[in-house]
Amino acid sequence: MTITHIENEKLSMQIYHACQSAGYDDCGIISFEDMNEYILRTKERIHKIPDSSALYQYALHNLEQLQTQFPWARSIIICLSWLGKYRYPPKITGMYAKGFFISRDSDKNGPEYQQKLQLGRWFDKNHIQWTGAIKDRRANIWGLRQAAQAAGIGIIRRNNFLYNEYGSWVELDGFLIDQNCRLYHDKHFQPCPPNCTCCQQACPTAALSAPYTLNPARCISTITTFAKGVVPKELDEQQIGVWMVGCDACQDACPFNRRHDWSQGRDFPGLEDLIDFMQPENILSANEEELARRICPLTADHILPEDAATLKINAQRVLRNQKAKADRRQD
Numbered sequence: 001m002t003i004t005h006i007e008n009e010k011l012s013m014q015i016y017h018a019c020q021s022a023g024y025d026d027c028g029i030i031s032f033e034d035m036n037e038y039i040l041r042t043k044e045r046i047h048k049i050p051d052s053s054a055l056y057q058y059a060l061h062n063l064e065q066l067q068t069q070f071p072w073a074r075s076i077i078i079c080l081s082w083l084g085k086y087r088y089p090p091k092i093t094g095m096y097a098k099g100f101f102i103s104r105d106s107d108k109n110g111p112e113y114q115q116k117l118q119l120g121r122w123f124d125k126n127h128i129q130w131t132g133a134i135k136d137r138r139a140n141i142w143g144l145r146q147a148a149q150a151a152g153i154g155i156i157r158r159n160n161f162l163y164n165e166y167g168s169w170v171e172l173d174g175f176l177i178d179q180n181c182r183l184y185h186d187k188h189f190q191p192c193p194p195n196c197t198c199c200q201q202a203c204p205t206a207a208l209s210a211p212y213t214l215n216p217a218r219c220i221s222t223i224t225t226f227a228k229g230v231v232p233k234e235l236d237e238q239q240i241g242v243w244m245v246g247c248d249a250c251q252d253a254c255p256f257n258r259r260h261d262w263s264q265g266r267d268f269p270g271l272e273d274l275i276d277f278m279q280p281e282n283i284l285s286a287n288e289e290e291l292a293r294r295i296c297p298l299t300a301d302h303i304l305p306e307d308a309a310t311l312k313i314n315a316q317r318v319l320r321n322q323k324a325k326a327d328r329r330q331d
């Protein structure tokens with residue numbers, strides 16, 4: 001075990017084990033003061049990429065709001081799920097971002113999400129006041145990657161993703177509790193090699209134009225989800241390539257992820273059955289009600305059922321880009 005610093009030891013360790021029983025692979029517990037580094041880094045980002053200002057101002061506001069809305073909160077628990085335990089089907093690789101479609105949040109009725117709910121029941125049973133995104137949307141904590149780094153369970157790399165010892169395919173959940181607990185780890189993560197720019201070079205839209213920055217408006221992940229498939233004027237739609245939902249390019253290119261073999265691991269519940277339906281031509285011919293029911297819930301809340309038309313817009317663009325590529329090959 002890598003735990004180096006612990007306060008309120010008995011309860012902190014009980015929480016650690018309760019997180020494991022709820023299917024999490026790791027957990028740390030920090031204070032609100034530990035998020036000061038996050039505030040600093042977020043202000044730096046706003047300065048470097050003014051276009052990202054609205055998003056990051058909101059992130060700063062979120063932290064203030066949490067303390068106002070939940071004044072009883074004394075500690076932040078960060079729980080990590082390692083998604084590399086699932087295999088990822090080759091037929092949707094490079095088209096659908098892995099982090100969404102093997103997210104434990106993707107199917108709220110599925111066994112992975114239901115196991116998470118055990119943690120809330122454990123808090124209740126032990127008379128611990130708590131909240132978190134699984135209970136109250138207002139308790140959605142921004143800056144969880146920074147929180148995980150502060151707790152020592154991961155490192156944020158130049159592509160902005162949090163990595164544990166196996167790579168960046170992690171999912172984080174945050175909880176607030178009314179108890180003063182602390183649990184920090186010391187895992188000695190190797191930093192990014194000094195001259196490595198693989199992630200920046202792999203970014204098709206230059207959304208990642210410098211280390212630790214991101215222009216969300218140019219990011220394929222944003223374009224294919226929250227932006228409802230609309231490609232900003234400054235980009236050529238061919239830069240989006242065949243990404244239907246999300247984008248993994250800056251993570252797949254990273255040497256710290258390359259060792260992972262996605263053909264190994266257990267099947268993510270229900271995903272294999274959808275692979276044919278997820279092909280762009282089938283998305284295009286499906287009706288929106290079916291997309292809202294079968295695909296939107298798998299995007300970890302990135303495309304809401306009422307925005308199912310986004311999938312059709314993305315499918316049309318992917319088919320155009322595939323055709324353009326085939327035409328270029330023939331010339």
Ligand code: SF4
Pocket residue numbers: 202203204205206207208214218219220221247248249250251
């Ligand atoms: S997710 Fe894709 S578009 Fe966004 S920064 Fe990474 S490589 Fe660039």
Ligand code: SF4
Pocket residue numbers: 157158159160192193196197198199200253254255256
């Ligand atoms: S690709 Fe290189 S610079 Fe980018 S996150 Fe990975 S190691 Fe760091």
